[in-house]
Amino acid sequence: MDTPVDLTARNFPSAEEEAQAVTPPALYGGPESSYRLAFTDTDFLLQPELRPVRMQLELLKPEMVQQAQGVRSTVVIFGSARIPPREVADARLADASAAGDAAAVRRAEMQVSMSRFYEEARRFASLVTERSRRMARPIYVCTGGGPGIMEAGNRGAHEIGGKSIGLNIVLPHEQQPNPYITPELCFQFHYFALRKMHFLMRSVALVCFPGGFGTLDELFEAMTLMQTGKCRRRPILMFGREFWTRLIDFDLLIETGMISPGDEKLFRFVETADEAWDVLAEDYGLDEADENPA
Template sequence: MNRRLDLTARNFPSAKDECEALTPHPNYDGPGSAYELAFKDEAFLLRDDMRPVRMQLELLKPELQLTEQGVRSTVVIFGSARIPPRDAAEQRVAAAEAGGEPDAIRRARMQLDMSRYYEEARNLAKLITEGSAARGEPIYVVTGGGPGIMEAGNRGAFDAGGKSVGLNIVLPHEQRPNPYITPELCFRFHYFALRKMHFLMRSVALVCFPGGFGTLDELFESMTLMQTGKSRRRPILLFGREFWSRLINFDLLLETGMISPGDERMFHYVETAEEAWALLETEYELATTPTL
């Protein structure tokens, strides 16, 4: 027996060991009994009073897993779940034209036009994954883990043979994680606030593709945290100047004093994956030759 192992041996059994060693107690295992271990008692953990503990767990689980997986720097890709890949959009146009309903045809053609953003998000994620890996400083793509632009981001990293993160969330309508997320980096959240916190904790840049309420919420919370000094400033890239300038009148915010001069420089408009990656290369001097 190697007594030196005692120097690092556990003094107490782990929670897992203790759960596995439990023996049933018929007199106390029935409904309504309070005998279950607290950390194993689902009914107890789901009480309203335990919300602070559940929030802490939702903060800790991804944090510990990401640390263990060596994820230090990320680029977050936000965008609509409703933007399909080009092949799917083309199929919808064909089906709509076969049906002959003008509104359906118009919507399908708009989706086909917007599908270019899916392809740009996929290409950008591939460039980030390949470009950072080549320097030995991996930058991981993070998305909300769903379909559309989120799928495109995870898919691009997958195309490059790299890992990527998906931060999925429970919604009233079922949302499944897309199939391109690295399984050990795929998380499910209940609280939007903690999910958004994890988007920002390791990010070196935020990339916003066209999207709806959820995308706008993520963008403006990020900008507010940077504007107020709660979070360090980092590049924010808005894909598609025409979309964003029509959606948000930043000039009006400046003219009316709702934001300060300089706040409009918190973001950059970009149109292509190559343009976005070049901007990040410049920002972080990634295009220089690594020191050997």
């Protein structure tokens, strides 16, 4: 008796099957040949006219992978790539002191002071991962995938056995992903705009530590989208009131009419990981959230 035909069998071979099966004739196997399937032809895909296709791929790949990994809700951690862990900052200060370089000592002392934010980011990521892991919809830490505060976020999740996401960007100077990102959730982007879109697509909160131009870009784009109603409002927590109020005069923006009274309520200042978690827990009722059955 013949084997029954599977009703769900494909009617056509998949693109993957055909890509693997095609062997170009010798005459058309050279690099100058156009015989290759279009979707396997890297030279074709990298042409300027194919930019819309490449942008669509950068939208779809992280979206599809995160769906497959069950990532539905994230807390995004922004912050400087230049803030080191405390032990690194202490070592730099010791080296500068030994060398007798007064300017280097001042810089190293500032790094020691700022390193507290690395430790708070690390602890906050651990809190988010640990306290949400048994919820019906766990919350995953998402960072820009680099060093500094980004590393601290991925590290905090990794150290307690949790998954975390890294959205790296190709830069003129080499940026390696930090070693604490879950490998299947470590992405690389060419387009800043697509990367920032993915920061917001699944986020239930944005947590912003001290940083420079990149951090400010990410923070203000998110606040602009919320202020203008282009995306739903969600908690924006800014670590370090002293840093942020020295950097940005929010009162001046209100006094001069550059923002409306009430726009300053788009964000809140926090100082510690526990304080930040308490804000999220209160806003979302996380302490009362349904957990998965044991």
